[in-house]
Amino acid sequence: MTSIIRKSPSTGPQSPDVWGIYEADTGSVQYIVADPATKKAALVDVVQNFDPRSARCSFESADEVLQLAHDNGLTIEWVLDTHPHADHLMASNYLKDKTGAPNAIGEKTFEIAKLWSDYYNVPGLFEPTKDFDYLFSEGDTFKIGELDVTVWLSPGHTLGSITYLVGDAAFVHDTFMYPDSGTSRADFPGGSSKDLWSSLQRILSLPDDTRLFVGHDYGKEGREAQWEATVAQHRQSNIHLSGGVSEQQYRSVRDERDATLALPDRMLHALQVNLRAGQLPPAENDGEHYFKIPANKF
Structure with missing residues (x-):
């Protein structure tokens, strides 16, 4: 497969090398975050x-990411997700098996799991402590090589979304979009434009660079996919946030826009997999796996 791959190099001590790998089918950006000193x-x-x-499920994208890491001499220490995604299936469990690295997500995945176990009517199916090695809380810290990483709770898109801060890099998931596309939707179950506004403002409090x-x-107006911009660039030109927009103005625009959006075409498949770290529902008595899709629920 052919993906758009770009490297954003380290800018100095405690600054990571970052590779972004664009997955076109879902408009998703996958990342490798590396300590230049230790690889x-x-x-x-x-x-x-x-x-x-x-x-049909497959792992071409995950294998491409692993090959890129291998080609750059990197050793994988962590498999991280920012939230249980609604628009794509995650590869967390597959990557954990391939690399031996622990996998992690935010602790409020517990609350998301409870919400969706009710929607799917599958009590007890989702056990985050079983399927993830770490469930990060607000303010938790860990290391990638010698780089310090801090976890922020950044709700709004989901109630349990987290941001990973690594030196002068922040992995802000579905909060911001690229500046010409504004910010992410906040209408999924547990989402909130009020919470998203607060998360956006907190992220904008980071240093300008x-x-x-x-x-x-999603390649607005046919441009090539883009995924990196600085805090200063977002302050100056993000179409939803620049120009002294108030919380009330922002939330009005966000809520009106969200009311027009359809559910992602993978959402009802994805959540029952992602709340199990990317594993399919358990096999049934014929050895096959089956998705359970609620009818007329949304």
């Missing part, structure tokens, strides 16, 4: 490929 790395929000027409790496891009 230790983390994978962030890597995609499990899925064809909604045939319900902080590199913000977003979770998605």
Whole structure:
């Protein structure tokens, strides 16, 4: 497969090398975050490929990310996700098996799991402590090689979304989009434009030269996919936030826009997989796996 791949190099001590790998089917951006000194790395929000027409799962994107890491001499220390994604299936469990690295997500995945176990009517199916090695809380810290990483809770898109801060890089998932596309939707179950506004403002409080790496891009008006911009660039030109926009103005625009959006075509498949770290529902008595899709729920 052919993906758009770009490297954003380290700018100095405690600054990571970052590779973005664009997955075109879902407009998702996957990341490799590496310590230049030790060649230790983390994978962030890597995609499990899925064809909604045939319900076929595969791992071409994840394998491409692993090959890129190998080609750059990197050792994977972490498999990270920012939230249980609604628009793509995650590759967390697959990557954990391939690399031996622990996988992690935010602790409020517990609350998302409870919400969706009710929607799917599958009590007890989702056990985040079983399927993820770490469930990060607000303010938790860990290391990628010698780089310090801090976790922020950044709700709004989902109630449990987290941001990973690594030196002058922040992996801000589905909060910001690229500046010409504004910000992400906040209408999924547990989402909130009020919470999203607060998360956006907190991220904008970071130093101006902080590199913000977003979770998605859709090539607005035919341009090539883009996913990196600084805090200063977002302050100056983000179409939803620049020009002294108030919280009330922002939320009005966000809520009106969200009311027009359809559900992602993978959403009802994705959540039952992503709340199991990318594993399919358990096999049934014929040895096959089956998705459970609620009818007329949304």
